Amino acid sequence: MQVKATDFLGTIDKTILRRFSYVTCGRRLDGFALPCAAVALTAVVSAWAPLPWNLMLAVFIAGAAVVAQHMQQSKRQVFVAQQFAKGLLGIAEDCLKLLDLDGRIVCISDVGTRLFEADSPDDMVGVDWLGLWDGPEARHAFARAIAAESTSFSGACRTVTGSMKWWTSTFAPVFGERGKVVAILCKSRDITAEVDLIAELRGNAQVQKDMEDHVDAVFWTTSHDFRTLLHVSSAFERMWEMPMSALEADETSWAERVHPDDLPQLRGRMRDAVQTGAPAQSYFRLCLPEARIRWVRADIYPVIEAGAVARVVSVCVDATEEQERLRELHRLANIDSLTGLHNRNSMTEALLAHCNAGEPFAYLFIDIDRFKSINDTAGHSAGDTVLTAIAERIRSVLPESAIVARPGGDEFTILLPGVPDPDRIAQACRRLAVACHRPISIDCKTVTMTCSIGVAMYPENGSTPEALFTSADLAMYAAKRAGRNTFRVFGEEEKVDLARAHLETELHDAIRDDQFVLHYQPHYRVDSGALTGAEALLRWNHPQLGLLAPGAFVPVLEESGLIVEAGHWIIREAVQAASVLATSTPEVKSVSINVSPKQFRDPQLVSVLKQTIKRCCIDARRITLEITESALIENIDGAQEVLTQIQRMGVRIAIDDFGTGYSSLSYLARFRPDVLKLDKSFVDNIMSDETVRTVVEGVIDLAHKLGMAVVAEGVETQDQMDILRDARCDEVQGFLLSRPVSLDRLLERGSQRRLEAMAP
Template sequence: MSPRLPARLVALLPEGRVLPDDVWHRRHRIVLTVAAAQAVALGFLALALGEGAAAAMMETAAVLYPLAFALLPGAGRTLRAGAATLSLLAASVLLVYLMDGQTEAHFHFFVVIGLVSLYQHWVPFGVALLVVVLHHGVLGTLLPHSVFGHSAAHQDPWTWAGIHAAFVLAASLTHLAAWRLNEQQGLRDPLTGLANRTLLMETTDRLLIRTSGEVSMLFLDLDDFKDVNDSRGHAAGDMLLAEIARRLSSCVRPSDQVARIGGDEFAVVVSGGPEIATAIGQRMLVALADPMVIEGRPHVPHVSIGAASTTSSPERDAGVLLRNADLAMYMAKALGKNRLVHYADGMAQAAEEKVRLLEDLAGAVAGGQLRVHYQPTIRLSDGRTTGYEALLRWEHPQRGLVPPGEFIPLAEEGGLIVEIGRWVLEQAVQQAVAWSAEAGEPVEMAVNLSPRQLADDDVVATVRDVLTASGLPAGQLTLEVTEGVLVHDIDAVIDQLQALRRLGVRIAIDDFGTGYSSLSYLRRLPADIIKIDQSFVQDLDAGGRSTTLVASIIELARSLRLSVVAEGVETSQQSAVLTELACSHAQGYLFGRPQAAGSESLPAAPDDPAELFAH
């Protein structure tokens, strides 16, 4: 026999899911009512068949007696269900006795087995099968006339006990199959076939009860999944989820369970501690790193994973494990996404603060708490200001100035960035119009565009409407996007950027060199400017390896006829190296910190660039 056969047979059996309290009590009341009614009915039947009143009362009491245990205050489900089952079976035995073993009376056993299967619990089901076998086999041998109603069975009771048992077993298997199928209803995600939240929690509870060892939970959330649905449609999103489910399932052991618990949320219960959970989580990150072909287009999904184990909490509870893993997942997103983070003390408090901050951010625009600061862009050849970059700031009424790195990702996650981004665009464009009028010459303005805004189908219309309302020529506006937009759908990104360029605005690739883009993608992107990330610029002081890299980026941009802006220039030496490398423009504290526009007019370019924007 194959060693896997017993395991497969066990897998076909019901798992013994715990029914919800309201469902169990409703079914239990039905069983009690039937048991009490048939006890009284059998008493009247005994009287009708010539039994004495005393005998009839004793027989009725014998059927009713087990129900007393089912009604005990504080009794658990197992005792109540077992007692009710014994009452039902006592009625079956009494009915067969009163009917002198007639075959038709045995049908009552089949009814009882079907009735107690409503409990979906092994104890009453097992009691029913045991009593049936003992009654037909043992009692059928000792008192065959009280069990069987024909002479053949009287002469060979065990043979007929076996025949009856076979029919009882067949009926039992039917109820077991129905029980198993009933357990599976509503427990599987229809799209992926994975377990759903209900089954995950039940599996976790059973694992926590069955073992005293460590149990862990992984909570996975796809990064920027909404952008996939928005740009490529829900059908493509469903295909992506199904493929992700397949890959996640390939990363776990047979003892673990993967579940889809939300739109783009998955969870995994792991039999083991943090080390095992980490190994499985890292396998999942690697498995998802390979591009997936969705409707003929490649896509690389990123996922943030939170992990929690019973070692990090004194409570061995499935709900606590899932909550802690969820909190750790949010920390993974806050740290840059596409990574695994373990739960630690204090994360719950941090999550509460994050929720409060998101609530405050929702009213920041209407409350006049948001500010736009402007940082100049300098032409290195003559030190003159050629334009400004609009940078968002939040002046919280209690917390003061909230760092952009803290609230902008929050606005992305909370879906507020589209509204806020439009407000920033309007403010920046209006300021560019005012400064242009003061200076008597065009002043260029750069505004950052988030991946969520770029995925919004209305972004082109929004930019067009803002330009029309303000009167700013489109050529004076630059929209900056980070390389992060490339991880979603490169073809959709290109389409959107091309539509924006057709309005006449310019496109800049921000933080170039730190993200996903490659030289082949850069050639395809409809870009006008690349901005060298400040991490490379800061290394220029020491003459490090970044000098060669920056020189290569500048040469590449020149070959593609793109302008170059170096970010984060803080020292004269960095400025000198960039000038020597023929970098055309720069930004940084050396030339001016981001500041509010104020009431003063646009400054003229000074002789000393360090004095620029000092007001």
């Protein structure tokens, strides 16, 4: 049944009457006072008017009273309707308006005025509202509303300023007293934001669909427990080569294509992503028809909502080419391109794996003897042919379990698993030697090669790849020293070489970490016992072994060439010490610095010495360089040039260990040193051997006649001191008078001697 607008307003009327007491009182007055007043007025008038006028007058008064009562009721109903409409229009968030039967606006709410971007409601009154719409939907819905139907529609129209907005409108017919539609009440809601959002979402969804359809990646969305597949892109069919219908029928069917060996790891990574809340990645293989394999990379991303994983998104891409590139890179990184054997990196990984396993094995190092001559005489291509042939032969005579590598050049290494039995190792080495010695054809020529083999055992000769490589390398060089074309197992001699190699490494660290120190052995006048100078002697303050004498490490410094770098440091420290002594202990006239043959050949020796003397602002005559005879005779002309440059600076020259080398008198005349140092071997025998004593006396006398001072080394007894005094030796040094001491101790000793000299 259609509810009329008047019935609705009547209901509102009753509600308001219950809320407002004065309205109720007014209605009671209409229903009681007006009839009473009409009866009283009729009685008064009837008494004065004759019949039939009095009856007609009474009827008129009664009718007027009824009309007045109805007019008063209608006024109150209009008041109620106005109050209701005003409140409704004030609180409504939608555009409310009343339309006449032609579709023109009769009135509109303030909210509607604002939504239509008008300045005031009066500007909207009379506007053809139906004419604002482009399509026929508005007129069709309005026509149904005039036919007494409540209808709605959605569409777009422009505001007063021309802006396009989307609306959803509802029509409600307003009925008159006779049940006819007299106006249309319209409510319109601005849904522009919602429409734009829906359009954006639809656009995004279309973009996503287009991407999924054209990108060769599978996008998945599953529940957090992986039991429900929420979404999968169409690329699944191309990658899995499985119809989507199969996945819809059984959401776990995707796992049927995954390689059985890879599925546990993939599921584990999926669980890890959910448990940790962090992205995860997994590589797995798909087993496709016709025995084809496709590698897939899965990137798994947990989606966190309200502090928990709500769902899981993953992206699967074809990683077959990536895996092929990785395999190729692995091959390039681990396989020797010339021979197809393992390279150094691959062998190191194999050694590390076997060392970690703890199982014994043998490590062989093979070096082709005189291979350089092949490259030099026949060319590098011939050398490559030889290496390839030898690599094939090595591989052919070894068991399958052996790992063969070519670290580089003409070297090969072999890892032989199993307990390294000496007989088994010897037999393997002989087979390798025979295989390498067989003739090799090169461009219609035949060459015969031999090899030297070094063997190291795990764990006896090393527990790391580096240690085993070093041990086998030392054993191989022992085989070369033994005449080549043989093998050697790492033994005691090689242990000495290994210790020397370790010492060389530590010496590098000593130079870098400034572990060297200088001690100074004083020189004393033989006749007076006065302190006249000191010799700088190198010491190594080893982190574990403490202070080491030069005999423990200087030979290795010489052999390795590190003596040159260490020599620069010695010169700088000794010259600085001489500068300190010149200020605090002026009686110390000179500081002697030992220069080895390799140092003497150093082209920077003169410049380093000159710059250091200049920087320390010291008289060059306070510096003495001690040079052995062997350093001078290796290159006489070159030595003469260096000595001349040094002597021009004012630096004194001393011939060290005189009498142990050639001791040529012509060298003394040519080089003209300032000092001769008698070797300790002469001093040791000066008491027991008359001949030695005579030689010492002769050398001292000759030196004096040539204008040279003589310093005797290694004086340890008073008898030696007395004989040297009788022979008129100038200065001595040795344990009898002082051991080598630090610079601070030498300074203290100088101060003490000055105090003794000043005492009465």
